[in-house]
Structure formats: structure tokens, C-alpha cells
Amino acid sequence: MDDEHEDRTREHVEDSLEQVMGLIARHKLVESLVHKQDMPRHDLVESLVHKQNLVELTKKLDDLHPADVAYILEALPLEDRLLVWDLVKAERDGEILLEVSDAVRETLIEAMDNRELVAAAASLDTDEIADLAPDLPKDVVQELMKSLDHAKRAQVESSLSYDEESVGALMDYDFVTIRADVTLETALRYLRMLGDLPPHTDKLFVVERDGRLIGTLPLKRMLVHDPEAHVAAVMSDEPVTFHPSDEASDAAQAFERYDLVTAPVVDANDRLVGRLTVDVVLDFIRDESEADLLQAAGLREDEDLFTTVWKAAKNRWLWLGINLCTALFASRVVGAFEGSIEKLAALAALMPIVAGMGGNSGSQTLTLVVRGLALNLISKENSRRLMHKELGIALLNGLVWGSVMGVVTYGLYRDIPQAVPLAMVMAAAMLLNLLVSSMAGFWAPRLIDRLGHDPAFGAHVLLTFITDSMGFFIFLGLATVFLL
Amino acid sequence: MDDEHEDRTREHVEDSLEQVMGLIARHKLVESLVHKQDMPRHDLVESLVHKQNLVELTKKLDDLHPADVAYILEALPLEDRLLVWDLVKAERDGEILLEVSDAVRETLIEAMDNRELVAAAASLDTDEIADLAPDLPKDVVQELMKSLDHAKRAQVESSLSYDEESVGALMDYDFVTIRADVTLETALRYLRMLGDLPPHTDKLFVVERDGRLIGTLPLKRMLVHDPEAHVAAVMSDEPVTFHPSDEASDAAQAFERYDLVTAPVVDANDRLVGRLTVDVVLDFIRDESEADLLQAAGLREDEDLFTTVWKAAKNRWLWLGINLCTALFASRVVGAFEGSIEKLAALAALMPIVAGMGGNSGSQTLTLVVRGLALNLISKENSRRLMHKELGIALLNGLVWGSVMGVVTYGLYRDIPQAVPLAMVMAAAMLLNLLVSSMAGFWAPRLIDRLGHDPAFGAHVLLTFITDSMGFFIFLGLATVFLL
Numbered sequence: 001m002d003d004e005h006e007d008r009t010r011e012h013v014e015d016s017l018e019q020v021m022g023l024i025a026r027h028k029l030v031e032s033l034v035h036k037q038d039m040p041r042h043d044l045v046e047s048l049v050h051k052q053n054l055v056e057l058t059k060k061l062d063d064l065h066p067a068d069v070a071y072i073l074e075a076l077p078l079e080d081r082l083l084v085w086d087l088v089k090a091e092r093d094g095e096i097l098l099e100v101s102d103a104v105r106e107t108l109i110e111a112m113d114n115r116e117l118v119a120a121a122a123s124l125d126t127d128e129i130a131d132l133a134p135d136l137p138k139d140v141v142q143e144l145m146k147s148l149d150h151a152k153r154a155q156v157e158s159s160l161s162y163d164e165e166s167v168g169a170l171m172d173y174d175f176v177t178i179r180a181d182v183t184l185e186t187a188l189r190y191l192r193m194l195g196d197l198p199p200h201t202d203k204l205f206v207v208e209r210d211g212r213l214i215g216t217l218p219l220k221r222m223l224v225h226d227p228e229a230h231v232a233a234v235m236s237d238e239p240v241t242f243h244p245s246d247e248a249s250d251a252a253q254a255f256e257r258y259d260l261v262t263a264p265v266v267d268a269n270d271r272l273v274g275r276l277t278v279d280v281v282l283d284f285i286r287d288e289s290e291a292d293l294l295q296a297a298g299l300r301e302d303e304d305l306f307t308t309v310w311k312a313a314k315n316r317w318l319w320l321g322i323n324l325c326t327a328l329f330a331s332r333v334v335g336a337f338e339g340s341i342e343k344l345a346a347l348a349a350l351m352p353i354v355a356g357m358g359g360n361s362g363s364q365t366l367t368l369v370v371r372g373l374a375l376n377l378i379s380k381e382n383s384r385r386l387m388h389k390e391l392g393i394a395l396l397n398g399l400v401w402g403s404v405m406g407v408v409t410y411g412l413y414r415d416i417p418q419a420v421p422l423a424m425v426m427a428a429a430m431l432l433n434l435l436v437s438s439m440a441g442f443w444a445p446r447l448i449d450r451l452g453h454d455p456a457f458g459a460h461v462l463l464t465f466i467t468d469s470m471g472f473f474i475f476l477g478l479a480t481v482f483l484l
Numbered sequence: 485m486d487d488e489h490e491d492r493t494r495e496h497v498e499d500s501l502e503q504v505m506g507l508i509a510r511h512k513l514v515e516s517l518v519h520k521q522d523m524p525r526h527d528l529v530e531s532l533v534h535k536q537n538l539v540e541l542t543k544k545l546d547d548l549h550p551a552d553v554a555y556i557l558e559a560l561p562l563e564d565r566l567l568v569w570d571l572v573k574a575e576r577d578g579e580i581l582l583e584v585s586d587a588v589r590e591t592l593i594e595a596m597d598n599r600e601l602v603a604a605a606a607s608l609d610t611d612e613i614a615d616l617a618p619d620l621p622k623d624v625v626q627e628l629m630k631s632l633d634h635a636k637r638a639q640v641e642s643s644l645s646y647d648e649e650s651v652g653a654l655m656d657y658d659f660v661t662i663r664a665d666v667t668l669e670t671a672l673r674y675l676r677m678l679g680d681l682p683p684h685t686d687k688l689f690v691v692e693r694d695g696r697l698i699g700t701l702p703l704k705r706m707l708v709h710d711p712e713a714h715v716a717a718v719m720s721d722e723p724v725t726f727h728p729s730d731e732a733s734d735a736a737q738a739f740e741r742y743d744l745v746t747a748p749v750v751d752a753n754d755r756l757v758g759r760l761t762v763d764v765v766l767d768f769i770r771d772e773s774e775a776d777l778l779q780a781a782g783l784r785e786d787e788d789l790f791t792t793v794w795k796a797a798k799n800r801w802l803w804l805g806i807n808l809c810t811a812l813f814a815s816r817v818v819g820a821f822e823g824s825i826e827k828l829a830a831l832a833a834l835m836p837i838v839a840g841m842g843g844n845s846g847s848q849t850l851t852l853v854v855r856g857l858a859l860n861l862i863s864k865e866n867s868r869r870l871m872h873k874e875l876g877i878a879l880l881n882g883l884v885w886g887s888v889m890g891v892v893t894y895g896l897y898r899d900i901p902q903a904v905p906l907a908m909v910m911a912a913a914m915l916l917n918l919l920v921s922s923m924a925g926f927w928a929p930r931l932i933d934r935l936g937h938d939p940a941f942g943a944h945v946l947l948t949f950i951t952d953s954m955g956f957f958i959f960l961g962l963a964t965v966f967l968l
Contacts, residue, residue, distance in 0.1 A: 014860060021865050067741035075861045077869050099741075188707060197704045200745065202686060219703050220681045223672060256770060257551035257583075259763040261684065261745055278762050279743040285766070286740060289773030290855065296780070297851035298844065305856055306869060309876035313884075316848050316877070320885060323844045327837040328892065334836070335896070338829035345822035348832035352818070352952070353811040355836070360782065360807045364800050367781035371774065372789055376498060377559045381505050385561050385790060392793035393800070400797075401804060408812065412819070468836070 013068050016060065020072055023057045024080050058087045066092055070099035073108070077306045082111050093120035098128055103304035105135055118143050126152050127172040127274075130159030158273075167251050168244030170284060171265045171274030174198035177207045178231055180214060185227040187217070200277045202261040206235050211271040213264050215239060241266050242276055248284055249374075255281045295457045298323070322461055330355070330468040337476035340484050346413050346422065347479050353405065354429045355471030358437035361397055362463050365390050365441030370455050373445060387442055394438035398431030405430050418483050425482055429475035433467065436474070440466040497552045500544065504556055507541045508564050542571045550576055554583035557592070561790045566595050577604035582612055587788035589619055602627050610636050611656040611758075614643030642757075651735050652728030654768060655749045655758030658682035661691045664698060664716040668706055671715060684761045686745040690719050695755040697748050699723060725750050726760055732768055733858075739765045779941045782807070806945055814839070814952040821960035824968050830897050830906065831963050837889065838913045839955030842921035845881055846947050849874050849925030854939050857929060871926055878922035882915030889914050902967050909966055913959035917951065920958070924950040 030050050061069055061084065069088060073081050073096070085108055088096060093112075097105055097120060109117065117140045121129050126148075133141050133156070145153055155173050162168025176197060178187050187204070191197065204222075206215040215235035225234050240258055242251050242265045254260065255278060265274040294302060298319025303312055334341070334351070341348050369386075372378040378386065406427035413419045444462040445455035514534050545553055545568065553572060557565050557580070569592055572580060577596070581589055581604060593601065601624045605613050610632075617625050617640070629637055639657050646652025660681060662671050671688070675681065688706075690699040699719035709718050724742055726735050726749045738744065739762060749758040778786060782803025787796055818825075818835070825832050853870075856862040862870065890911035897903045928946040929939035 017863070021863070065742065071741075071859075071861075074859070075863065075866065077866055191707045192709075195708055197708065199743065200686075201704060202684075202745070219707065220685060222707070223675045223703065224679055224681065225676075256763075256766055257555075258549065259683065261686070261762065278745065278766070279740075282740055282762070282766060282769070285769060285773075289769075289776070292773070293776065293780075293851060293855065296777075297847045299848055299851060303852060305852065305861055306866070306873065309873060309880055312873065312877050313880050316845070316881070317884075319848070320841065320844055320881065324837070324841060324885065324888070327840045331833045331837050334833040335830070338833060341829040341832045342826060345825040345829075345832075346819070348825045348829075348835075349815045349818040349822060351832075352836060352839070353808070353815050356811045356952075357804065357808060360804055361800070363781045364783055364803070367777060367783060368787060368789065371777065375555075375558070377555075377789055379501070379505070379559065382559065382561055382790070389790065389793060389796065393796050396793055396797050397800070397804065400801075401808065404808070468840075 013071055016064060016068060017072050017075055019060060020057065020084065021076075021080075023053060023060065024076075024083060027053045027057070027083075054087065057084070061088055066095040067099045069096050070104075073100055074104050074305070078107060078304075081107065081306070085111060090116065090119060091123060094123040094128070094132070097132060098124070101302050101304070102135070103302050103307065107304060107307075109135060109137075114140050114143065118147065122147055125172060125174060126155035127159050127174075130156050130169070133160060162244055165248050166244065167242045167246040167248055167265055167276060168274070170248050170251070170280050171242075171244065171276050172198075172280070173274055175262075175264070175272070175275040176201060176204045177272065178204045178217060180206050180208075180230070180232040180235065182231055183227065184222055184225055184229050184231065184234065187222060187231060188227065198275075200262055200279060203236075203239075205264050205272055205275075206231055207272055213239075213241065213266050213270055213272045216264065239264060241270075243267070244273060249288065251276060252281050252285050252288075253375075292456050295454070296460060323464075326461060326465040326468070329465065330472055333469050333472045334476065337472075337480060340476060340480045343484055344416075344418065344422075344479070346416065347476060350409060350422075350426055351472055351475050354426070354433050354475040355468045357401060357405075357430060358433040358467035358471045359464055361394065361434050362437030362441035362467050363460065365394075365438050366445055366459055366463055369442055370445045370459065373449055373455060378446075383446075387439075390438045390442050391435065394434045395431075398434040401434070402427035402430035421483050422479070425475070425478045429471070429478055432474050433471045436470045437463070437467040440470075497555055500548060500552060501556050501559055503544060504541065504568065505560070505564075507537060507544065508560075508567060511537045511541070511567075538571065541568070545572055550579040551583045553580050554588075557584055558588050558789070562591060562788075565591065565790075569595060574600065574603060575607060578607040578612070578616070581616060582608070585786050585788070586619070587786050587791060591788060591791075593619060593621075598624050598627070602631065606631055609656060609658060610639035611643050611658075614640050614653070617644060646728055649732050650728065651726045651730040651732055651749055651760060652758070654732050654735070654764050655726075655728065655760050656682075656764070657758055659746075659748070659756075659759040660685060660688050661756065662688045662701060662715055664690050664692075664714070664719065666715055667711065668709055668713050668715065668718065669711040671701070671706060672711065682759075684746055684763060687720075687723075689748050689756055689759075690715055691756055697723075697725065697750050697754055697756045700748065723748060725754075727751065728757060733772065735760060736765050736769050736772075737859075776940050779938070780944060807948075810945060810949040810952070813949065814956055817953050817956045818960065821956075821964060824960060824964045827968055828900075828902065828906075828963070830900065831960060834893060834906075834910060835956055835959050838910070838917050838959040839952045841885060841889075841914060842917040842951035842955045843948055845878065845918050846921030846925035846951050847944065849878075849922050850929055850943055850947055853926055854929045854943065857933055857939060862930075867930075871923075874922045874926050875919065878918045879915075882918040885918070886911040886914035905967050906963070909959070909962045913955070913962055916958045917955045920954045921947070921951040924954075 030053065073084060076084060093116065097108060100108065114137065117136060121132055121136065121144050124132065129144065145156065148156065159169060176194065178190065201219065203216040203218040205213055206217055207213055215237040216239040217231055217235045221234050240254060240260060240263050242263060244265055244267065261278045263276045264272055265276055267273050290302070298316065300315050300318060303315050369378065406423040409426040410419055410423035413422055440463050445459040448455045448458045448462070514537060557568060560568060577600065581592060584592065598621065601620060605616055605620065605628050608616065613628065629640065632640065643653060660678065662674065685703065687700040687702040689697055690701055691697055699721040700723040701715055701719045705718050724738060724744060724747050726747060728749055728751065745762045747760045748756055749760055751757050774786070782800065784799050784802060787799050853862065890907040893910040894903055894907035897906055924947050929943040932939045932942045932946070
């Protein structure tokens with residue numbers, strides 16, 4: 001994409017969405033009117049109003065930035081989405097497919113035939129083709145690869161060979177290299193000859209004859225230094241570099257920390273192999289944080305807002321199934337104390353409070369630990385301190401909220417003979433379950449992290465499992481021992 | 485910051501943290517040894533080992549990028565953190581204060597006297613001073629403002645006058661302007677005269693004599709176009725611009741969509757007032773997504789990992805208090821059915837499953853709706869469709885999981901006389917509560933959004949309140965009517 005961004009703020013985009021929706025509604029109205037009057041299909045297509053509508057809609061779409069078309073496609077129900085998709089100029093298909101979410105991309109790809117897909121993908125850069133390839137039918141990918149020249153095919157294959165969460169999968173091959181022994185004057189002439197620079201270029205990469213990266217030359221410096229100076233004298237010779245196998249999240253943190261716009265990617269021998277840009281990093285960070293939020297609610301992947309009931313259910317069942325199992329286990333814990341509950345039904349009313357408060361306070365600990373792990377703030381040395389702090393908070397919370405609930409319990413059940421011991425059991429159970437849940441919140445993410453999984457996902461289920469089961473067990477156990 | 489980033493990947497930073505921790509440990513060991521031998525304090529300070537240690541630590545810190553020092557400060561317990569902070573060169577204090585999280589910044593500022601604070605802040609740009617000002621003591625801010633010249637003071641005041649979540653609060657005043665009627669040659673000479681360009685400069689801002697922005701000139705184009713060409717002929721005349729009052733999150737979305745590095749900020753009369761850069765946008769996006777995660781767990785603000793128990797508890801109490809109230813309400817719902825539970829204690833064991841499944845499935849709906857609202861994907865036109873889809877999923881889930889639980893319930897309680905009706909009540913209650921919770925998940929965030937609050941925070945509490953209370957009510961209510 002070039003720098004020629006037109007003036008489109010979000011208000012503008014939302015206006016566009018509304019206009020598109022209006023045009024679609026009008027289009028449908030015409031179609032349904034015609035349908036009612038049993039006008040032959042042929043006449044309909046010829047009808048002036050109908051044509052005008054579609055022309056207007058097409059024009060509107062042509063004027064929009066690919067990212068804005070993507071936004072409109074996301075916001076439209078499936079049927080309308082495919083109508084709009086049909087009207088988008090074929091040469092923009094590739095760019096737009098890159099911009100939409102995975103779930104919506106799937107619906108668009110389903111609506112295209114192989115020839116269209118090959119054409120759409122062929123218009124893209126090699127790193128973008130690699131982004132798209134996993135979502136394309138196998139035969140489309142094969143045909144696509146055949147259409148590429150040797151160098152490009154190698155780039156696509158190399159991009160595809162890296163793990164999705166690695167720098168290699170995010171990098172592009174769009175950079176300008178220069179030699180260290182030329183003058184800035186020569187370099188400037190070379191750029192003028194190129195005529196255009198890749199998007200986001202803020203620096204040139206300075207390489208040796210064998211491809212080894214020895215420095216970077218920021219455009220800024222080219223502009224302000226004497227043209228007679230040599231690149232070697234002006235370049236930055238210790239740039240931040242990445243390896244293709246580096247974790248993308250580490251690279252993202254480096255971009256944030258060192259305020260980078262682009263950075264070279266080098267192999268083990270310091271040979272330049274690619275380039276990482278801030279726009280890709282930005283998308284990565286946004287995707288990661290969205291994935292965290294979705295996963296926390298047990299949505300396995302991004303879900304098209306207007307997907308079918310069936311697809312959505314499949315996306316959500318794993319989570320509900322796991323939760324049903326943990327809930328069943330907790331239910332059996334309660335079941336073991338059915339005798340006690342029959343004697344004192346108040347226990348049934350109070351037990352969810354003990355479990356719930358444990359879950360809430362444990363998830364506060366858990367959230368801080370997950371964040372600490374993600375930022376690499378938790379080490380062997382400081383982890384004991386952190387644990388003591390969390391235990392201290394749980395103790396304080398247990399004393400405070402336990403006392404509150406003791407008093408409330410007494411107030412609620414002051415008419416039954418066991419009111420005082422019930423209140424004391426309630427207070428003690430709250431305290432104990434808060435201590436248990438702080439330790440569960442502290443250890444669950446670290447355990448899951450050590451097993452190599454994403455703590456943000458499994459840790460919450462594990463925590464709820466522990467706080468519910470233990471909450472019921474502690475409260476009903478104490479009550480059975482001391483009250484009955 | 486200049487582009488001279490040295491080669492520091494995350495592994496490197498973590499090594500640094502370990503080295504710093506090692507040096508601190510050694511330092512403490514020496515101090516404690518000396519302390520045990522009752523060596524007078526003066527001798528200690530003079531002792532060679534002691535000195536050497538601190539010199540080594542200081543040198544290590546001086547070599548690190550401010551962002552890396554910030555990372556180390558975050559990872560150290562309070563006492564060690566202040567030791568390190570003392571050794572950091574005073575002229576870097578300001579930059580580092582900007583990089584640390586709010587919670588850690590507070591601890592560092594507490595350890596500094598007013599003179600140090602004024603000096604630290606005075607070394608910063610005006611937009612950075614404005615970022616820091618809310619965390620500084622009032623008299624420090626006053627003294628600081630007095631030390632600034634008129635233009636800078638005006639900039640700080642203007643930055644402070646904007647809402648924290650607006651473009652005005654994020655923009656800086658660090659840009660290079662140029663007139664449209666000069667040649668690129670002249671422009672290049674002007675840049676060479678300036679000698680250095682502000683960080684992230686990827687384009688110059690083209691303004692009229694009265695300060696109105698009429699276009700932007702990407703550095704890339706300056707480099708590749710004929711130097712004889714006029715700025716007016718080469719510039720991009722429809723740049724994406726922002727207003728200071730625009731919401732920062734909208735601007736962040738525009739940066740993502742249009743892959744921007746910098747963008748001009750203009751007032752209502754198109755006069756250039758500031759500049760937005762991608763590094764600030766990146767930090768904003770990261771902060772927002774962290775705040776979302778923290779808020780979801782009821783942490784009111786970012787918490788220093790090593791804060792005191794007391795401070796942490798204050799940060800967490802509001803949430804626990806609110807949850808206690810909702811849990812108490814749900815408990816009273818159960819309390820209303822104590823008679824039924826006394827007769828059939830199995831109800832107590834089964835009721836948490838109905839409430840829990842409602843909560844889980846409702847939070848899936850809620851998460852998608854919150855995301856749709858944040859991305860402005862939900863409009864009047866499509867909201868009905870979305871609601872029908874969610875109801876459809878709830879119906880399907882209710883039938884599936886309700887049947888599963890019906891069978892399981894029968895299996896567990898086949899020995900009691902009410903086994904069959906109990907299983908049917910369970911299945912019906914699951915279905916009904918899943919329908920209720922899907923509507924709660926759909927409407928709660930929209931209601932809170934319309935009331936002008938952040939749906940990510942309050943919506944979850946409201947949802948749990950509804951799914952728990954309704955879950956208990958539906959299940960125990962049906963059981964009372966049909967079983968007893």
C-alpha cells in the first residue's frame with residue numbers, strides 16, 4: 001500500500017457501512033417486488049432501477065480502502081456479505097482477504113471458485129500469500145505455487161515453514177539493501193532509480209557482498225548528512241535484529257520497548273533474510289489480545305458474528321463440556337454431604353458464597369500471575385516473595401470478608417439454634433477457601449506454563465475447579481464436623 | 485530516542501535482570517557480613533568490595549536502554565528496586581519513569597525528593613511532561629511549569645486539558661513543517677540545516693502560511709523524486725488526520741487499518757496542532773488490552789507485583805464487595821427454597837451445575853458482543869439477526885447439554901423415587917437458564933455501553949448475577965412445583 005491514505009476516520013467508515021446497508025436494502029426491495037409480480041428473471045436484471053442500485057453500490061465500494069471494505073464485510077450478515085463480495089473488483093480480492101478476520105475469510109473463500117482464488121492470491125506479496133495459504137483449498141495452493149517464479153516460490157515455502165507464532169511467519173521480503181562503501185550521494189541516486197520504496201521503509205539495510213548484515217541506514221540520516229559521506233560512517237552499526245525462529249511475542253515486546261518501525265531479520269550467520277514491520281507487529285498484538293479475551297470465555301477461535309448456529313455451537317462446545325465435567329465433580333462433593341444438608345438446608349444456601357468468593361479472589365491472583373509470566377517478570381528469585389504477598393492478601397481478605405459473612409450469616413439465621421456455630425463455620429470456611437484459592441491462582445498458571453500450554457486458557461478452568469470443589473468441601477466438611 | 489538501538493533481544497534483557505539480581509545479592513551479603521562484625525558504617529562504605537559491587541552494578545545499568553532498566557525495576561521487589569533506582573544516572577530518571585507501569589512509577593516517585601523530580605521531568609518533551617504530571621506532587625508540577633518557557637508551558641497545559649483517552653493526550657509537538665511552494669531541493673537543504681529529525685519522522689507536514697495543513701510529504705517521496713519538483717506536486721494531499729478530541733481508540737484503529745507510522749493532528753480549522761506516532765499508539769493498544777484483562781478480574785488498576793498487602797487489598801476490595809452482594813442475593817434465592825431442599829438434598833448438589841453452565845455459556849455470548857461493540861460491528865440493522873443467532877445457539881446447547889444432564893441426573897439418583905421427574909426438571913432448567921443467560925450476555929454489555937460505561941467491566945458481574953440467581957430460581961422453582 002502506498003502512503004496515499006485518504007481522509008477516512010472511523011465516523012466516515014460507519015457512514016459508509018450505513019450507506020451500503022441502505023443500498024442493499026433497496027436492492028432487496030426491488031428484487032422482492034419484482035419477484036411478487038412474477039416478472040421473469042431476465043427482465044429484472046435488465047430493469048433500470050436494479051442496475052442503478054448495483055452500480056451505485058459498486059462505486060461506493062471502489063472508493064473505499066481495502067481495510068474499510070473488510071470492516072463492512074465483517075458487519076454484514078452472510079447473505080448481504082456475499083452480495084457485496086461479488087461486487088468488489090477482483091483485483092482487490094487478495095488485499096481484502098488479508099484484512100478480514102479468519103472466520104469471515106472462510107465464508108468469502110467458500111464463495112469463490114479456484115480460478116478466482118488463484119488470481120486473488122497471485123496479486124499479493126509472497127509473505128502475504130503465505131499468510132493466506134493455510135486457508136486456501138490444497139489444489140489452489142498448488143496451482144498458485146506453480147504460477148510463481150523460483151525465487152518467490154522459495155520465499156513462500158520458507159514463510160510457510162516457520163511456526164505461526166514466530167518472527168519467520170511475520171516477516172516480509174520487501175527491503176532495500178545497500179553497500180557500506182558507497183557515498184550517500186550514490187545511495188540517493190540508487191533510490192531515485194528504484195523510483196519507489198517498500199511501504200514503511202524507514203531505513204536501508206547495509207550488507208556485505210555475502211549478504212551479511214553489518215548495519216542499517218535510517219532515511220533520516222541520509223537526508224540530514226553530507227551527501228559526500230560514506231554509508232559506513234553514517235550507518236547505525238548495532239541495530240536490533242531478529243532471527244526467524246524468535247517468538248513473535250518477544251519481537252513485539254522489542255518493537256514496543258525500542259520504538260521500532262522496521263527491523264532486519266537475519267539467520268544464524270547474520271545473513272539478511274527478511275524484514276519485520278511495525279504494522280504487522282501491531283496486527284499481531286491486537287490479534288493476541290483478542291485471542292486472550294476470546295479464549296478466556298472458551299471460544300476456541302474467532303467467531304464470525306453472523307455464522308450459523310451449528311458452526312458457532314461447535315466452536316463453543318469444548319469449553320462447555322469441560323466446565324460441565326468440573327461442575328459435575330463439584331456437585332458430587334456436595335452430594336457426599338447430602339445427609340448434612342437434609343438436616344440443615346441453610347448450608348445449601350450459603351455454600352455458593354464460599355465457592356464464589358474463592359473463585360473471584362483466586363482469579364485476581366491468577367490474572368496478575370498470568371500477566372507477570374507474559375512480561376517475564378516472575379523469576380525463581382522473586383516468586384517466593386510474590387507468593388507470600390498473595391498469601392498475605394488472602395489472609396487479610398479472609399479475615400475481613402469472613403467476618404462480614406459471619407455477621408451476615410448470624411443475622412440471617414439467628415432464629416435457628418445453630419446460628420452462632422454456623423456463623424463461625426462460615427467465617428472459617430471463607431478464610432480457608434480464600435487461602436486455598438490464592439495458592440491455586442498462584443500455581444495453576446505456572447504449572448500450565450511449565451507444561452508448555454497457554455496459561456490464559458486452561459488456568460481459569462483449573463482454578464474454578466479447585467475453588468468450587470474445595471469451597472464446598474471445606475464449608476460442608478466443617479459444618480458436618482462442628483454443627484451436626 | 486535516536487535510531488541507535490543496540491542489539492538487545494529479550495533473552496539479553498533477562499540475562500541483564502539475572503546479573504543485576506546477582507549483584508544485588510552479593511551487595512547485600514557484604515552488607516550483612518559487615519553488619520554482623522559490627523564494622524563501623526564508615527569503614528563499610530570505604531570497603532573495596534562494597535564499592536566494587538556498586539560500581540559494577542552502576543556500569544551495568546548505564547549500559548542498558550531505559551526501557552530495559554524499566555523492565556528490571558518492575559521485576560525487583562521494592563527494597564531492591566529502590567537500591568537500583570538510586571544508582572541510575574539522574575539524567576535518565578525522566579525517560580525511565582515514562583517507561584514503567586503506573587504502579588511502579590508511584591513507588592519510584594515516592595523515593596525521590598522534589599528537586600530530583602523537577603530535574604527528571606525537565607529533561608523530557610512537553611507531551612511526556614504532561615504524561616507524567618498527574619503522578620507528580622502538586623508543588624513539583626508548579627515548579628516545573630515555572631521553569632518552562634511560554635510556548636512549552638502552553639503545550640503542557642494543552643496536553644493536560646484533553647481527556648486521557650483522547651488523541652490530544654497522546655499527541656506530541658515534534659514535527660517538521662514545510663511550505664508547498666518550495667522545491668524538494670530546498671526542502672532537503674532545510675532538513676540538512678536542521679541536522680536531526682524528530683523520532684519516527686516518516687513524513688513532513690505541508691502547511692499554509694496560516695498554519696493550515698494542506699498535505700504531507702513522505703520522506704520516501706523526497707528521496708525518489710526529482711529534486712527540482714515542487715513539494716505541492718509530490719505531496720499527498722488527502723492525508724489521514726485526527727482531531728485532538730477524537731477518541732484514542734478510534735485513532736488506534738485507523739493506525740491499524742491504514743498502516744500509519746505518523747499522522748498529523750489538526751484543529752477544527754484544519755490548523756496543525758500536533759502529531760500522533762505509531763509507538764504511542766502501540767503503547768496505548770497494549771495498555772488498553774492489559775486494562776481489559778485486569779478489569780475482567782476486578783483489579784481496579786495495574787498492580788505492582790511487589791506492592792504491600794494493604795495497597796493490593798484496597799485495589800481488589802471493590803470487586804470482591806460487589807461479588808459478595810450478588811452472591812448474597814443468589815443465596816437468598818436458594819434460601820427461599822430451603823423447605824424443598826430439606827425434603828430432597830439432591831437439589832442442593834445439582835443446582836450449582838445449572839447456574840454454572842448458564843454463566844459459562846452466557847459469557848461466550850457476552851464476549852462476542854463486547855468485541856463486536858468495540859469494533860463497531862453491531863448496528864441497529866444487524867442486532868436482531870445476532871440476537872436470533874445467539875438464541876438459536878442457546879436452544880441447541882440447552883437441548884444437548886440439558887439432555888446430557890438429564891441422563892446423568894437419572895444415573896446418579898436412579899435409586900430415589902423421584903429420579904425420572906428430577907432428571908426432567910434438570911433438563912428443563914438447563915434449557916431455560918441457557919436461554920436466559922444468552923439474552924443476559926447479549927443485553928448486559930449493550931445496556932452498560934449505552935449508560936456510558938465500559939461494558940468489559942460491569943457486564944460480567946451483571947451476567948453472573950442473572951445466571952446464578954435465575955439458575956437457582958428456575959431449577960428450584962421447577963423442582964418445587966413438579967417434584968414435591
